[in-house]
């Protein structure tokens with residue numbers, strides 16, 4: 001089993017030092033985030049490594065990963081588009097946005113475009129209900145009152161930023 005890199009271990013140690021020695025479990029969220037930032041997602045092996053490094057049961061790591069939607073269990077595209085489909089957004093045409101993404105990108109929830117640029121996801125309430133329908137981009141940028149036209153503009157912008165980065 002490949003082990004965590006020295007750099008990842010150092011970062012985890014930094015987080016673990018913020019908690020009492022008996023509370024290594026408290027560092028699991030940031031330990032997982034650190035590994036995900038490095039690898040792009042959390043493999044089964046990564047969960048085992050984090051559990052072993054923090055000396056906590058694998059089940060405690062697994063339950064954290066399954067609870068929080070920001071953890072990725074499979075590789076994703078360069079950009080993620082997470083459409084909230086909880087009640088407020090559902091009532092404000094969130095499923096129309098998913099249908100639009102399917103038409104525009106050719107992929108549905110949980111799928112990645114063939115060029116690896118975009119992964120479409122469904123999100124639970126993003127706490128932006130007043131701006132429904134809401135879309136979370138790359139796990140950090142909130143977009144509210146999103147329309148199909150706004151999605152198109154967003155996709156164009158993200159595509160151009162990659163083209164520029166490649167150029």
Ligand code: FES
Nearest residue numbers: 084089126128129
């Ligand atoms: S229901 Fe979509 S942000 Fe709350």
